[in-house]
Amino acid sequence: MDEAFEKRLPKPEDLNAMTEESLKAAFAGESQAAEKYMVFAEQADEEGFPNIAKLFRAISFAETRHARNHLRVMKGINSTVDNLATAFAGESFEIDEMYPAYGEIAKAQKNVQASRSIRYAVKAEMDHKWMYSEAHEKAVDGKDIAAQPVSVCLICGHTVIGDVPDKCPVCAAPKDQYKTF
């Protein structure tokens, strides 16, 4: 990102409480729109509408620009050391509080698909938590993490650094169902 580019972005600002509430809600809305449109793109591909799929992906990208702008104004984008600490705290909340509570309720209500969706997420968040913890330790010393592939299961989001297992330990998807970064 060069300077001319940076200059056009909405700047971080001291926000009044009500405006901050608005931007938080708008950030939540844009983030969900971006995710929905990516899923809708896959559906359009399956139905033989490749150009509508491309349109959904383009508009999803536009929504990610709005999400980033709102987050930036709320001072939610900081240094990498701080960002890793924020990411770690978010994963910890989901593992320790959010998903266990949601899981209990889904179990009590006998909603098996919801239970599965919750279990897939919480398992992957545990991978993410320690990855962020290790990266944070390194970044505090000014060091990058090792240049190893990071792979993600397309079904459940299981995340692994290094070799991909023959089948996903969480949902049993085969090796070829992983996307490598």
Place this chain on the structure above:
Amino acid sequence: MPDPFKNTPPAPEDKGVMTAQNIAAALAGESQASQKYLAFADVADAEGYPNVGRLFRAVAYAESMHARNHLSVLGGIGTTTENLKAAWGGETFEIDEMYPAYDAVAKLQGNDSARTSISYALKAEMDHQGIYDSTLKGVEGKKDLDETPVYVCPICGHTALGKAPAYCMQCGTTAEYFKEF
């Protein structure tokens, strides 16, 4: 006994009210985590941590898989016709209700940077509403969208079909920055 759930994302089901609320909240949480990590990845790249940047992108992708699973359980993935209607409905709500209300509050409170972020989003949602509307008419006649490039401004999300404008008419960003889909 074979696991009937293996290798497929969780499916829609009739849910208890509390479980439905929880899965909707989890969809919001995963979507926001994904968008934060994508923004954090850009910062990591800019600070010279390319491998932390890659980790953030991989984990963002994992969160997108969780968002898709939750959306599926909620019954939010339809046919392309239904998806275009849902997308149009979302954009229309943001244009008619959400962003005008948020802008009125931000204006009252003198939060100028928030107003810029809101205005960028609102104008792009108008592009999206129009494009979804014409695309929906085509699909109802079983027609894909024309094979034409889609351009998105990386600052404000302005979206144009066909030819890239010389500069963004919303925020003034020049054509070379536009992302083509």
